[in-house]
Amino acid sequence: GQNIDQPTEMTATEGAIVQINCTYQTSGFNGLFWYQQHAGEAPTFLSYNVLDGLEEKGRFSSFLSRSKGYSYLLLKELQMKDSASYLCAVTSSNYQLIWGAGTKLIIKP
């Protein structure tokens, strides 16, 4: 079957660094996405990885290892506005996204 796993909830401190992991098992792979979703709002695109390695975009970085079926999202210099859910999704062979349940990130002062 197809499965994406990520922690349900994480807590971190303002100004710190946090890493959110995602593991996947899918029948096909055409790329991995990270989305951010604030409570009561729509998901918004953060990053896309299709090749192994680290993609850096400001305070956010995303890593992919296709051989291990593993990705992480790294958030640096955490701000209170980073409190949100972070969704991992994999593009399967028919261009549809398979979604994890999301990780709720709580930032404390």
Added chain:
Amino acid sequence: IAGITQAPTSQILAAGRRMTLRCTQDMRHNAMYWYRQDLGLGLRLIHYSNTAGTTGKGEVPDGYSVSRANTDDFPLTLASAVPSQTSVYFCASRADGDTDTQYFGPGTRLTVL
């Protein structure tokens, strides 16, 4: 219009009633999607359309129907609503290109009593 719009924002509906959720995009994206999002579960695909005139079933299509008469509009219809269809519904469209990024509308919060 800029991006994707959905209507209504929220709705309370009696069980057995028919309801159409509207979705419109102005980005000329070919592919569009309907998801439902429930607490503790990931986004689940209901129906999709890869281009105007075609539709397909996703993971949870039962009780829902869609149409795609043109590029911009992708309405979702609940023929006879049931309480288990209480959820937040998101419409999305996919950018044509290398990354296949999907962009989401603001969502419709539907409660079926």
